[in-house]
Amino acid sequence: MDSIEPKRTLVEQVYDILLDAICSGELCPGERLNQDEIATRLNVSRQPVNSAISILKANNFVRDTGRRGVVVTEVDMEQYSSIYEFRSVVEPFATRLAADRIGDDAGPEAQAILREGRAAIKARDIKRLLAADVRFHETIYRWSGNHVIEASMRANWPHMLRSMAEVLRDPASAQQSWDDHQLIMDALLTGNADAASTAMERHIGLAMEKTRKVLTPNGKEPVLHGAFSRGK
Amino acid sequence: MDSIEPKRTLVEQVYDILLDAICSGELCPGERLNQDEIATRLNVSRQPVNSAISILKANNFVRDTGRRGVVVTEVDMEQYSSIYEFRSVVEPFATRLAADRIGDDAGPEAQAILREGRAAIKARDIKRLLAADVRFHETIYRWSGNHVIEASMRANWPHMLRSMAEVLRDPASAQQSWDDHQLIMDALLTGNADAASTAMERHIGLAMEKTRKVLTPNGKEPVLHGAFSRGK
DNA sequence: ATTCGGTATTTCGTATACGAAATTCTTATT
DNA sequence: AATAAGAATTTCGTATACGAAATACCGAAT
Structure with missing residues (x-):
């Protein structure tokens, strides 16, 4: 394309x-x-x-x-907060735009995304789950028709990925996340901009909260499980 | 700092x-x-x-x-639209945050910014006016306490500058713009988040409209007066 | 005159070279 | 043994070198 x-x-x-x-x-x-x-x-x-x-x-x-x-660069809790604060406004906005501008042929793509997400959960494959998550959100950016949203978020995803792996370790969180995704897609496909946008806002809010909990288990700085293998 | x-x-x-x-x-x-x-x-x-x-x-x-x-890279009208669409959400949000988080010592800085803007108008110095405009908005990003907003917008300013020079050629537009800025600062300094955010939303909306008019005088692609001097 | 083919030139991407700054190692002094 | 000075090494930033691809140039054939 x-x-x-x-x-x-x-x-x-x-x-x-x-x-x-x-x-x-x-x-x-x-x-x-x-x-x-x-x-x-x-x-x-x-x-x-x-x-x-x-x-x-x-x-x-x-x-x-x-x-x-x-x-x-170290990513501290403040930066994660900033990213989620930012997303809490940008993502619902992108969703609203997407609801207005989405094409008639979006159904199959939405289905494929949701299916892949659930499959990744079942397979307990974190990398695959992360990729599916990114794909879900980036698809909405694309549907929004606003390239600036896409570009701005692209700068933040790499940082977010670092924390999302932690959150998605918990299967319940992953399940919750993809239930949200389902809700958002349903609203989008039926052209219900308000419902879609609201659902997205809630989704980001929940994700932010979970991130905070996982990364600051005892009110400290974030702990990232960076398994770092360096083969000779 | x-x-x-x-x-x-x-x-x-x-x-x-x-x-x-x-x-x-x-x-x-x-x-x-x-x-x-x-x-x-x-x-x-x-x-x-x-x-x-x-x-x-x-x-x-x-x-x-x-x-x-x-x-x-050529910047087409669609990209300008995307940027302003993006700003129409991000700038009011940044303003709202700034209203909540602004320090008590912001007054003098606000005054200095507004004074410089008016001085640049009087001097009919476009470069200076652009710099003042950037400074106004970047100060609000800083006051918002959200570095992600700051970083995201920094990626867009260079593109915007290309069009703003055209808009600000009209002294009436420049005057209008800085009247808006004054309103926003007043609301911010009195801690009125709603008023500040609303004023910012209106400010961006007006700027978007003016940009569209200036860049597409006859419904065509944008025309940028790039005087490009190449000395030996 | 126009077009085609081939050669010369430009210009980029990447490799290698080099000097300077920082770090580590060594050794002498207390 | 601890410390300080200085030598050796690492490692970066930048310059230069080189091969390949693209472009421009030029003459011959139509």
Whole structure:
């Protein structure tokens, strides 16, 4: 559907790989990125790695330390709060727009998304569940017809993924989440903008609350289970 | 106020220069960026230029053409609509948050901002007026205490600047705009969240309408007066 | 004159090279 | 043994080099 782009440069590929590593927790918050090591591991020169890190830095996924190199940006509870606060307004708005602008052919896609989400729950596959969650929300952004919403949220998803894995460890939360998704889709497909928007608002509110609970079990700073495997 | 960052790399400096050139219209939409030429002009090697362009590409300020190099991304009316649609929700929300979280010491800063805006109108200095406008809105983002709002909007301002210069050419529009700003600040300083938010919503709505009128004088695609000077 | 084919040139992406700053290691001194 | 100075090493930012792809140029054939 999009225009062809047969050439992905090494810079872009390295960027995607590093961002994915950050999101998945393979690279932990605070951990330093070593250009030589990354270059060697990926079998490229340091040049594209350096460029990719520049982009990560511009987008706040890594930060300068003052010393040598950059480290993965720590995400504190305040940032999670900000993201959810932001989503609590943007997501219902996107949903409202989507209800107005959705095409007649959206039914099958909605069904496929919901089916995949439930399948991921059944399979107890967190990665798959995360992907399904992202797909659900990004589809609504697309239906909203507003590319700026899509772009703005894209900047936040990587951060959110870091916390969502924690929340979705609890099967009940995952189930609740996809019940919400079902409700939202139903309202969208019947063109009920108010109901869809309200359901989305509630959904984000619940997610925010669960995130807060999971990440601050004793009122402390967030704890992220970043299992970080580094093969020789 | 921010943490010290004594080292700005060449990549970051080049990025800022190029972004500014794009925003100011010195580099026109559709125009190609020549790495060698930019490097020569800025007295740096092609390497930091190449990296800076990678960042610009990731942030959608330039795009690949399929042929050689990148061009400045064209901004069509649909994108302007999307931005203003987005702002119509985010700005009132930021204003509401700001009303709740604003400090007691905000008065002098508000006065300074409003004074500077009126001074820029009097001086008929468009660049100065744009800077004042950005400062007004960014201050509210800051007061909102939500860094995600700030970051999301930062991605959109460069695009908006391209159109705002056109709108603010009309002194009446500029005057109207700063009357709005005054109203919003007054409501904020008296802690009237509803009034501030409503005033902001109206302000964005008016700006959107004016932008549409200025950019599509005869229902066509937007016309940007990019005077682009290229000295030897 | 126009068009086609081939050669020269431009220009990009990536690799490699190099100097500087920071870190680590070593060793001498107390 | 602890510490401080300085040498060795790491590692980054940036410059330069190089190959490949795209573009421009140019002459021959129609």
